[in-house]
Amino acid sequence: xxxxxxxxxxxxxxxxxxxxxxxxxxxxxxxxxxxxxxxxxxxxxxxxxxxxxxxxxxxxxxxxxxxxxxxxxxxxxxxxxxxxxxxxxxxxxxxxxxxxxxxxxxxxxxxxxxxxxxxxxxxxxxxxxxxxxxxxxxxxxxxxxxxxxxxxxxxx
Amino acid sequence: xxxxxxxxxxxxxxxxxxxxxxxxxxxxxxxxxxxxxxxxxxxxxxxxxxxxxxxxxxxxxxxxxxxxxxxxxxxxxxxxxxxxxxxxxxxxxxxxxxxxxxxxxxxxxxxxxxxxxxxxxxxxxxxxxxxxxxxxxxxxxxxxxxxxxxxxxxxxxxxxxxxxxxxxxxxxxxxxxxxxxxxxxxxxxxxxxxxxxxxxxxxxxxxxxxxxxxxxxxxxxxxxxxxxxxxxxxxxxxxxxxxxxxxxxxxxxxxxxxxxxxxxxxxxxxxxxxxxxxxxxxxxxxxxxxxxxxxxxxxxxxxxxxxxxxxxxxxxxxxxxxxxxxxxxxxxxxxxxxxxxxxxxxxxxxxxxxxxxxxxxxxxxxxxxxxxxxxxxxxxxxx
Ligand SMILES: [Zn+2]
Numbered sequence: 001x002x003x004x005x006x007x008x009x010x011x012x013x014x015x016x017x018x019x020x021x022x023x024x025x026x027x028x029x030x031x032x033x034x035x036x037x038x039x040x041x042x043x044x045x046x047x048x049x050x051x052x053x054x055x056x057x058x059x060x061x062x063x064x065x066x067x068x069x070x071x072x073x074x075x076x077x078x079x080x081x082x083x084x085x086x087x088x089x090x091x092x093x094x095x096x097x098x099x100x101x102x103x104x105x106x107x108x109x110x111x112x113x114x115x116x117x118x119x120x121x122x123x124x125x126x127x128x129x130x131x132x133x134x135x136x137x138x139x140x141x142x143x144x145x146x147x148x149x150x151x152x153x154x155x156x
Numbered sequence: 157x158x159x160x161x162x163x164x165x166x167x168x169x170x171x172x173x174x175x176x177x178x179x180x181x182x183x184x185x186x187x188x189x190x191x192x193x194x195x196x197x198x199x200x201x202x203x204x205x206x207x208x209x210x211x212x213x214x215x216x217x218x219x220x221x222x223x224x225x226x227x228x229x230x231x232x233x234x235x236x237x238x239x240x241x242x243x244x245x246x247x248x249x250x251x252x253x254x255x256x257x258x259x260x261x262x263x264x265x266x267x268x269x270x271x272x273x274x275x276x277x278x279x280x281x282x283x284x285x286x287x288x289x290x291x292x293x294x295x296x297x298x299x300x301x302x303x304x305x306x307x308x309x310x311x312x313x314x315x316x317x318x319x320x321x322x323x324x325x326x327x328x329x330x331x332x333x334x335x336x337x338x339x340x341x342x343x344x345x346x347x348x349x350x351x352x353x354x355x356x357x358x359x360x361x362x363x364x365x366x367x368x369x370x371x372x373x374x375x376x377x378x379x380x381x382x383x384x385x386x387x388x389x390x391x392x393x394x395x396x397x398x399x400x401x402x403x404x405x406x407x408x409x410x411x412x413x414x415x416x417x418x419x420x421x422x423x424x425x426x427x428x429x430x431x432x433x434x435x436x437x438x439x440x441x442x443x444x445x446x447x448x449x450x451x452x453x454x455x456x457x458x459x460x461x462x463x464x465x466x467x468x469x470x471x472x473x474x475x476x477x478x479x480x481x482x483x484x485x486x487x488x489x490x491x492x493x494x495x496x497x498x499x500x501x502x503x504x505x506x507x508x509x510x511x512x513x514x515x516x517x518x519x520x521x522x523x524x525x526x527x528x529x530x531x532x533x534x535x536x537x538x539x
Contacts, residue, residue, distance in 0.1 A: 057401070085303045087299030088351065090352075093294070104290065104292060105300075106300055106399075114398065117286070
């Protein structure tokens with residue numbers, strides 16, 4: 001067992017180009033549809049509420065992460081939350097550098113497990129962990145039931 | 157009492173930023189030949205084979221169809237697990253524990269340099285509905301976690317830079333390392349920001365390479381091998397799955413896996429009971445966060461421990477003598493394989509320039525990387 005030969009010259013290196021085109025249509029499901037329909041139609045966030053253990057979760061789920069009970073109760077959550085963490089991003093998903101880096105944050109809501117990760121419309125000098133923030137939504141007519149219905153979170 | 161399980165053979169290719177002269181199968185073959193030679197076995201002696209890999213990183217779907225031949229496993233039982241090497245090792249450990257298998261081979265490799273759109277493949281692991289539409293680089297989740305971790309624990313960016321300097325320097329003594337360097341803390345702190353507070357040099361760079369381990373039951377191990385390295389504890393956990401629900405101050409998966417592995421191995425005080433640790437440092441802050449999560453340091457103290465020199469190769473508790481992923485290279489699902497290799501060399505007292513005196517028991521900890529909250533812990537011993 002062993003190699004009997006090896007490539008000794010760069011000019012002998014071989015390779016073959018290939019690609020995998022992949023496209024999907026991701027189903028939102030019951031809870032996801034509820035979240036985005038409420039966002040689009042009412043301009044509100046909703047959490048799911050477990051009637052067994054009382055835990056409320058955003059993004060909503062039809063089962064409880066804590067006790068595995070089935071959930072069919074949704075409760076409104078205000079657009080205001082607290083900045084749990086933030087980061088200043090310099091590169092996009094392809095690794096391309098942004099001309100203007102921007103802030104992304106994880107926003108948590110009082111009494112709710114989970115949170116929303118989204119852009120921040122806050123000045124670099126003012127942004128800090130623990131600050132109160134509020135979602136700025138697209139105008140009702142322009143909303144289409146996606147994450148992009150939230151423009152960003154701003155100082156509240 | 158159950159028979160113990162030992163590592164009786166191990167082989168690595170060495171790790172490189174590119175590997176244009178060998179296909180991924182040839183990389184695996186290279187590591188497999190070394191592992192079988194090391195164990196004094198032929199593939200026909202192996203009862204079952206396991207590989208750890210992830211389809212999108214390989215560029216194939218149903219990748220398990222592409223693994224048998226290079227391991228000598230044609231017409232043999234083979235399985236691929238979409239998990240990291242340490243989890244695959246745990247599966248091999250469990251198979252031997254059933255009493256139905258005597259010898260198992262576990263393989264993993266990286267051919268990251270084949271992936272022309274590595275950033276996109278990594279971003280494809282982000283939640284498609286709730287995160288991916290933001291179109292951010294997947295490193296942003298690490299930046300988000302790092303910022304909260306530092307703020308909440310009091311560890312600092314400078315202390316993270318000490319991790320990078322230490323691991324890159326350790327890698328200078330590791331002939332298998334792809335990304336060794338002699339750096340200063342200032343070099344790290346002044347490197348380009350990628351997702352503040354995360355900087356270019358805080359993140360492990362990708363590498364190619366393969367690793368294979370041969371596991372055997374206690375009876376076989378004692379017959380086959382002069383220096384069997386025993387797996388005294390091994391465990392893995394997934395923590396809070398959705399990134400928006402996580403606690404960034406500590407790594408729940410590492411804490412749970414360590415607690416269980418310590419219990420299996422009879423470890424009550426990790427610093428006293430272990431001689432060294434290989435810790436997942438895919439990003440510098442993760443080494444600190446993982447050390448606090450597995451109970452080597454108290455909350456907020458891993459940075460001081462690092463800065464004080466305690467985790468240097470000649471410190472009281474060496475961490476990542478191999479150079480870690482920052483020094484050796486990030487080989488994705490194979491990343492823990494680099495660490496297991498180094499731990500085995502330490503415990504056999506065959507680590508050459510890297511050898512620490514009297515190494516008897518060591519820990520290896522893995523993390524599957526962004527965006528996961530999954531990782532494993534193994535305790536290895538030479539007695
Ligand atoms: Zn519940």
